[in-house]
Amino acid sequence: MLTEKRHGMIIAALSQHHFLSLQNLMKHTGCSASTIRRDLTKLQEEGLLIRVHGGAKLTQNQSELALEAKRTQHMDEKIQIAQQAAQLVKDGDCIYIDAGSTTLEMIAHIKAQNVTAVTNGLPHVDALIKRSIRTIVIGGSIKTTTLAVIGSRAADSLKHYSFNKVFLGINGIDCEAGLTTPDEQEAFMKESAMHQGLQTYILADASKFHQSYFARLHTNETPILITSKKAFSTIDFNLFKAHYEFLGG
Template identity: 30%
Template sequence: MERGRLTKKERHELILSEVRRSASIRISKLARRIGVAGETIRRDLIELGEAGLLNRTYGGATISLVTSEPAISERGLTMVEERARIGRGAAGLIEKGQIVMIDGGSTTYEVARNLSQLARNLTVITNSTGVASVTGANPTFRVILCPGTYDSREGSVLGEDTVEFVRRYNADIAIIGASGLTVDGPNDMITGAAAVKRAMISRALSTMLVVTNDKFGRASLERVCALGDIADIVTDDEPQVELRAAIEEAGTELHVFAGN
């Protein structure tokens, strides 16, 4: 069937869908499926590859997939300046007296650390022992730590008890991190962590995603939500063109706190 009238964005979505379905696929097969010339597909694959959304191979492509992630203690040693800028920027967007849910992660910890230096009279609900500890040092904060099964690699509690506990509360904002961010939305390598993020999103009036630029274009095991479910993305650098366009189309506000 001839599909040459598709827009570039529609072609890209179809290509990504086909690559995900097949894990890897040839240019010739993509051209037949989508109904355009092989050269058009080749150009599309170059753009998608530059955006980090797939890996180009000789004559085709494979999906770019994150299959593992270092422990939080190891992640805390990388992208230090970038996470510090994100932490300061995100903390500045939180208003006094708000109820804030914060999930576990090295970047969300930086947000919590910066929040703890401000007298904001916040109520903080978290599944992270690190976030609870650093925010609990602020006497104007009320900190509620979720129950659950402790994951030492993540420094957080996870599981059904955690999710059910989160669902008891209402919040003004949920601050979440992610293993990766693509045009499909934020994703996470750990199923239990993704479940907690979704629970927080469902109970908050607004959601803020905090991610360093190395997460752009990375796809991992589980999709957390759509870009349209995120009100604000706070990061340290501009996303690739394809991802930036998807963020704008979703109506999500992008806050970039870049270095000098």
């Protein structure tokens, strides 16, 4: 097979699956491991993909989308994930709901009674009030793209609360980089919330896996990832099971 044709097949396959393992690429092209490794090295040098542990992913714009744009993407997955997360909320819980499109979707599915919710997401406040959920909004600086309240003042205020459950959004999940987001202040908010919770849940659709961004979350907590059937059918979770626990699929 011509090198150019093989490279085209690799890029086309990655554009459909976000990430593919070396074994998947070998099967897809019918080529040996050594040939695929050479191809991946060449394509990475050309800036077309990034080699990661066990395979490769396409390069992409690392800038963060605005909340309204995020809300229109991967909606079937987000609804499925939101429903699973909402079922975890029990009567009398005090919960933290992070800013983000999937956590916002979760609010409509909460059926538990006598719940207190603390949030740093401005759109979340209206959604919580409409559900007659006692709501506390964190004060601080507002990030205009995601309408998240961030900053040291916001993070410090979380120390006044203890949460039964913390529900977080995330931008990237990678075996080597861990949990990441483009904004270090948002990362700090997520870390601060995790420290105040008995259990943390990360809400993540398939597009978040094998992605890595600027700011890492550093914590000794062990979060549980809530994801979708699509993620379980398209992502090689054997690469992640040593690092995370999962719900969903």
